[in-house]
Amino acid sequence: MRKSGRPTMVDVAADAGVSLKTVSRVINAEPNVDPAMTKRVRAAIARLGYHRNAIAASLRSGSRDTIGFVSADLTNTFYMSVAAAVSTVAVGRGMQVIMASSEEDPAAERSLALDLCQRRVGGLILVPAASDQSYLAHEVDSGTPVVFLDRPGHGIAADSVLIDNRGGARAAVAELLAAGHERIALLLDATDIFTMEERQAGALEAFAAAGRIPDPALIVSGLHTPQAACAAMERLLDAERAPTAVFCANNRSTIGALEAILPYGADVAVAGFDDFELSRVLPRRIRIVDYDAAALGTLAAMTLFDRIAGQPGTTSTRLLPTRLVSRGGRD
Known part of the structure; x- marks a missing residue:
């Protein structure tokens, strides 16, 4: 007796008294199937109300x-x-x-x-x-x-x-430089990722256009998680010459940087690439490189x-x- 629920090919095979392979061959309109078998399978399909799962079929056989x-x-x-x-x-x-x-x-x-x-x-x-x-x-x-x-x-x-990526990062860092920030930190993920490579290049282009050279001590890469970015930002804030601004090259780094900056009450301008949930309800203003x-x-x-x-x-x-x-x- 068939279990309740949507009928399957197994149910059709049992009802028609044929093998599962025969049912599959009939459903897929394969040649050289015995006409009597085909008739029995189609009758079982009609009786049970079986419908082929087209998506599952495409996953199995391609489409x-x-x-x-x-x-x-x-x-x-x-x-x-x-x-x-x-x-x-x-x-x-x-x-x-x-x-x-x-x-x-x-x-x-x-x-x-x-x-x-x-x-x-x-x-x-x-x-x-x-x-x-x-x-x-x-x-x-x-x-x-x-x-x-x-x-x-x-x-x-x-x-x-x-x-x-390059243009967005360049615009964000250029804005920080135009606002008069002397010490701008850069928080990056792995720079062998294309997007990070481009965003770092854009940031450095903004420094070059302003006739400035970034402090290598303020450039931290390999930050894969918000936790890593938070720890990096805390180290920078504890340094003798802390940054006055930070550009975060993705939303994970922005979230991590804010987790460090907000408890400190640090007066650090924040610009980040990628928007993120709840950015609009932050207790302080930040700048975001946004896109659709x-x-x-x-x-x-x-x-x-x-x-x-x-x-x-x-x-x-x-x-x-x-x-x-x-x-x-x-x-």
Whole structure:
């Protein structure tokens, strides 16, 4: 007797008195299935009200009705916003999105990307964690378009959709310098990450344009968590010559810096890249390099669908603009 709930292929096989493999062959319209068997399976399907799970089927056998999205970290609110925007565009085109996260592991990136291609997705949006994506050359040559998001890829010709990291950081630090700050700290994640490399370069360009040289003692990198940024900021505040301002190269560093600055009551101007939850209710004013994460996902998805539709032309790199906004405080 069948359990309650939605009928499965196992239920169909039991009702029709055939093997599960036979049911699968009938559902997938494979050739050379005995007509009598086919009739029995279809009768069981009608009797039980069985409906094929198209998404599960595409995950098993692949479908051009799906696209793949390999993120660097789907727990990060930035990538969650991007993923939601990609999904919205895809659903509007009658497509589904298979999402995965490399967790910044180059080997995982390669494995996930190739697995999605082997499932015959219609296209792939990829946030690179590895330094080389030439492993996708065969897939691209075989007609699977790839769009790099947030970071450029290497080793294959593909479109890239990026944030203007360099310009945003340059504008934030230039504003601090124009306000007269002599000692500006820079809090960075690992500088071998493209976004960090670009944001550090933008900050240094602002110093150079102002005829200034930053104090190396005030530049701290490798800060992966708010806790690490907080500890670094506390050390800087305890130094004999503490900074009067700080530029934080991502929202994790901004949160960590504020965790150090606010209890100290330190008079330190804060500018950070990336907005974050509750920034608007902070007890003091900070400056944020802001951008539209959803627009980044939308642009990447639209670029991919243009390529899927066969839009000709050379590959391009498109930059999403940033803007400086105020958060917290009373102004």
